[in-house]
Amino acid sequence: MVRIGIDAMGGDFAPRSTVLGAIAALENTGPDTELYLFGDRSSIEDIRTEAGAGSGTFFIVHCSETIGMEEQAVSAYFRKNDSSIAVGFASLAAGEIDAFVSAGNTGAMLVASMSSLKMVENMPRPCISVELPLISGKKLLLLDVGFNADCRPQMLFRFAGLGVAYARSVMGIGSPKVALLNIGKEAGKGASLYREAYALLEDGCPGFSGNIEPDRIWTPGYDAPDVVVTDGFTGNIVLKQAESVYSVAKARGITDSYLEQFNYEAYGGTPVLGVSAPVIIGHGISTPVAISNMIFKAKKIVEGGLIEKLPIFAT
Amino acid sequence: MVRIGIDAMGGDFAPRSTVLGAIAALENTGPDTELYLFGDRSSIEDIRTEAGAGSGTFFIVHCSETIGMEEQAVSAYFRKNDSSIAVGFASLAAGEIDAFVSAGNTGAMLVASMSSLKMVENMPRPCISVELPLISGKKLLLLDVGFNADCRPQMLFRFAGLGVAYARSVMGIGSPKVALLNIGKEAGKGASLYREAYALLEDGCPGFSGNIEPDRIWTPGYDAPDVVVTDGFTGNIVLKQAESVYSVAKARGITDSYLEQFNYEAYGGTPVLGVSAPVIIGHGISTPVAISNMIFKAKKIVEGGLIEKLPIFAT
Numbered sequence: 001m002v003r004i005g006i007d008a009m010g011g012d013f014a015p016r017s018t019v020l021g022a023i024a025a026l027e028n029t030g031p032d033t034e035l036y037l038f039g040d041r042s043s044i045e046d047i048r049t050e051a052g053a054g055s056g057t058f059f060i061v062h063c064s065e066t067i068g069m070e071e072q073a074v075s076a077y078f079r080k081n082d083s084s085i086a087v088g089f090a091s092l093a094a095g096e097i098d099a100f101v102s103a104g105n106t107g108a109m110l111v112a113s114m115s116s117l118k119m120v121e122n123m124p125r126p127c128i129s130v131e132l133p134l135i136s137g138k139k140l141l142l143l144d145v146g147f148n149a150d151c152r153p154q155m156l157f158r159f160a161g162l163g164v165a166y167a168r169s170v171m172g173i174g175s176p177k178v179a180l181l182n183i184g185k186e187a188g189k190g191a192s193l194y195r196e197a198y199a200l201l202e203d204g205c206p207g208f209s210g211n212i213e214p215d216r217i218w219t220p221g222y223d224a225p226d227v228v229v230t231d232g233f234t235g236n237i238v239l240k241q242a243e244s245v246y247s248v249a250k251a252r253g254i255t256d257s258y259l260e261q262f263n264y265e266a267y268g269g270t271p272v273l274g275v276s277a278p279v280i281i282g283h284g285i286s287t288p289v290a291i292s293n294m295i296f297k298a299k300k301i302v303e304g305g306l307i308e309k310l311p312i313f314a315t
Numbered sequence: 316m317v318r319i320g321i322d323a324m325g326g327d328f329a330p331r332s333t334v335l336g337a338i339a340a341l342e343n344t345g346p347d348t349e350l351y352l353f354g355d356r357s358s359i360e361d362i363r364t365e366a367g368a369g370s371g372t373f374f375i376v377h378c379s380e381t382i383g384m385e386e387q388a389v390s391a392y393f394r395k396n397d398s399s400i401a402v403g404f405a406s407l408a409a410g411e412i413d414a415f416v417s418a419g420n421t422g423a424m425l426v427a428s429m430s431s432l433k434m435v436e437n438m439p440r441p442c443i444s445v446e447l448p449l450i451s452g453k454k455l456l457l458l459d460v461g462f463n464a465d466c467r468p469q470m471l472f473r474f475a476g477l478g479v480a481y482a483r484s485v486m487g488i489g490s491p492k493v494a495l496l497n498i499g500k501e502a503g504k505g506a507s508l509y510r511e512a513y514a515l516l517e518d519g520c521p522g523f524s525g526n527i528e529p530d531r532i533w534t535p536g537y538d539a540p541d542v543v544v545t546d547g548f549t550g551n552i553v554l555k556q557a558e559s560v561y562s563v564a565k566a567r568g569i570t571d572s573y574l575e576q577f578n579y580e581a582y583g584g585t586p587v588l589g590v591s592a593p594v595i596i597g598h599g600i601s602t603p604v605a606i607s608n609m610i611f612k613a614k615k616i617v618e619g620g621l622i623e624k625l626p627i628f629a630t
Contacts, residue, residue: 135566146498149506183461183551191464191548214552218559220566233506234552236498237529241556244533248560251450251535252571259567 001032002302004295005097008039009066009084010104011286015039018103019047021291022058028292033299036097038063038084063087069284073107077115085109089116092277099298101269103282103291110147110272110281118276120162120310126274127159127232128281129166130239133261135220141166141227142181145270146236153196156180156229160205161312162273163227168312169304175207176226181234182211193231201229204313214238265290268297278302316347317617319610320412323354324381324399325419326601330354333418334362336606337373343607344614351412353378353399378402384599388422392430400424404431407592414613416584418597418606425462425587425596433591435477435625441589442474442547443596444481445554448576450535456481456542457496460585461551468511471495471544475520476627477588478542483627484619490522491541496549497526508546516544519628529553580605583612593617 008018022035035058037044044060065083067076080086085104089112092100102109113126127144134140143159144151160178167176180198182190187198189211201208209225216222230238246262249255260266264283269290272279278301280294321337323330337350350373352359359375380398382391395401400419404427407415417424428441442459449455458474459466475493482491495513497505502513504526516523524540531537545553561577564570575581579598584605587594593616595609 135563149498149504149509181552183464183548183555189464191546194464194548213555215555215559215562218556218563220562231506233498233509234549237496237549237553238556240498240528240530241533241553244530245560245563247530247535248450248533248573252573254569254571254574256567256569258563259569 001034002299003034003036003097004298005036005038005088005091005100006291006295007084007088007100007102007104008037008044009063010102011282012069012284013287014103015043016047017286017288018291019044020051021286021288022295023048023051023053024288025292025295026057029295029299034059035295036061036091038088038091039066061087061091067105067108069105071105071108073105073111076105077108077111085112089113092279093117098302099278099280101280101282101294101298103284103286103294106281109279113272113275113279117279120274120276122311123158123162123274124155126272127162128270129163129273130267130270131171132217132242133258133266134224135218135258136224138224139171140217140224141171142235142238143227143229143273144232144235145239146232148232150233151193151231153193153200156193156197156231157200157204160201160208160227160229162310163229164205164207165309165312166271166273166306167226169306169309170301171226173226177209178205178207178227178229179209179212179225181214181228181230181238183213185211185213187211197229206313266293269294271297271301276307278307316349317614318349318351318412319613320351320353320403320406320415321606321610322399322403322415322417322419323352323359324378325417326597327384327599328602329418330358331362332601332603333606334359335366336601336603337610338363338366338368339603340607340610341372344610348614349374350610351376351406353403353406354381376402376406382420382423384420386420386423388420388426391420392423392426400427404428407594408432413617414593414595416595416597416609416613418599418601418609421596424594428587428590428594432594435589435591437626438473438477438589439470441587442477443585444478444588445582445585446486447532447557448573448581449539450533450573451539453539454486455532455539456486457550457553458542458544458588459547459550460554461547463547465548466508466546468508468515471508471512471546472515472519475516475523475542475544477625478544479520479522480624480627481586481588481621482541484621484624485616486541488541492524493520493522493542493544494524494527494540496529496543496545496553498528500526500528502526512544521628581608584609586612586616591622593622
């Protein structure tokens with residue numbers, strides 16, 4: 001049985017989007033999945049009833065507080081002990097659920113990840129990751145996509161280890177090809193952070209294939225790596241720019257099944273890596289479809305045994 | 316009279332692409348423009364004759380050497396005194412031409428810019444810039460797009476000054492709106508470099524409107540800034556990713572006049588800013604169309620009096 005916790009109060013359209021997303025997800029997850037919704041019981045029940053779903057659809061863990069999307073993350077998380085995020089993480093840390101997903105306050109999710117969960121060995125801080133859809137049909141794991149704006153070379157090396165573990169356990173790639181995002185192909189290119197990270201990766205990362213320039217990621221026909229490592233500042237820039245392709249295509253009246261995939265709804269959220277339990281953060285604007293996809297991704301991470309496979313390598 | 320120098324030997328398809336690009340450009344520049352081609356006289360003459368152009372089409376400054384695309388920039392530039400890049404820059408420094416454009420070895424172009432030209436007051440290093448096409452039809456100047464992978468906050472502040480001068484003199488925007496590329500809207504977001512640069516810009520940059528996230532740049536209907544400042548590492552990543560939109564669209568069989576503009580040929584190259592004369596660097600793969608557009612851009616920069624307007628502000 002896979003038990004997935006959902007922050008029912010998280011996101012701009014919560015709890016409607018989260019309750020409807022949970023109901024929709026259950027149509028595809030099968031009987032081996034239990035969902036636990038953390039939030040205001042009566043609101044959740046109202047929406048569930050309205051949607052025509054029975055009381056046995058999912059479990060509700062009542063929480064009397066909610067952390068707002070714009071609240072200062074650290075103080076809100078520690079002040080609101082009965083918030084859906086705080087109670088959800090306590091459940092996760094206690095092993096009552098196997099994964100926790102939220103489209104709520106990202107800062108609070110990250111504070112909660114660091115303060116209530118153990119870190120993976122040798123990981124000083126978590127990072128967040130995303131599976132980018134390539135034109136070839138394959139996915140590419142990019143990390144960090146936003147948690148660590150200032151990185152040291154050692155951190156990039158460790159992100160590579162998390163990425164390799166993720167690629168093996170969740171993406172099903174036995175020997176993932178790893179690359180470092182950079183502004184030139186050759187070793188010695190880029191900012192000093194990248195020159196130093198390159199040396200560490202070359203020394204200690206199995207499957208390391210060198211630098212990759214961002215246009216290469218998107219080049220049709222290019223044998224792209226499975227895991228691309230970057231710092232959280234650059235990774236967030238790349239992710240946001242990739243997502244904007246979808247809105248540009250829409251504005252230009254272009255319908256294309258590949259460009260559709262840049263709709264954030266399809267991603268299944270951004271898994272937090274480096275902590276001792278699966279956590280997925282979604283966009284604030286998450287719709288029921290996005291919530292469903294986050295639930296599917298969480299299930300895949302639990303079933304793949306990602307956490308048990310960490311750390312892959314360390315210096 | 317505007318006198319533009321062209322590195323006839325620069326680029327993967329040179330000298331054919333450069334000679335044909337020069338001939339094509341002259342059809343639109345009018346009689347107030349003189350072109351000077353630096354390179355091997357007989358090769359240039361052969362291609363000119365083949366193209367049916369007369370001997371008075373442009374001036375040829377014979378150079379006996381060429382710096383290869385993959386040569387180590389610093390040593391090649393200083394060793395090859397009679398290379399088209401070295402002679403072209405000497406002409407530019409001596410005031411014999413008003414601007415110099417090349418699709419040749421980028422590293423050699425940057426070394427030449429720094430060693431043969433004076434720097435603008437208070438600018439320790441040049442930067443390179445590009446006018447990105449927005450969906451609204453307007454252009455946005457992004458800088459630095461690749462010269463300074465490691466930046467200090469002060470450098471970002473000075474790039475803003477160069478950007479303002481460029482926007483006023485070349486883009487015709489009297490009071491340009493300036494923003495800092497970042498991973499969050501609010502002050503205090505992003506890497507430490509960006510937090511410090513924000514404070515400097517807020518204090519001393521007229522028209523500073525705060526941070527901009529990269530998805531906003533591309534958001535239809537958003538009132539985008541005219542100048543966006545970033546470090547050379549991040550800027551190069553953004554530029555390369557933007558250019559890849561064109562190849563993705565092509566591979567998907569999408570024809571769209573806006574996406575077409577991400578074809579590097581349309582850009583007119585990347586102007587080098589911060590030096591005391593107009594210099595434009597093009598892609599190695601530049602075609603005649605790209606060379607023509609670089610020539611037009613160079614003319615616009617000369618006519619706009621960019622250099623005379625520098626520096627705009629300094630701390």
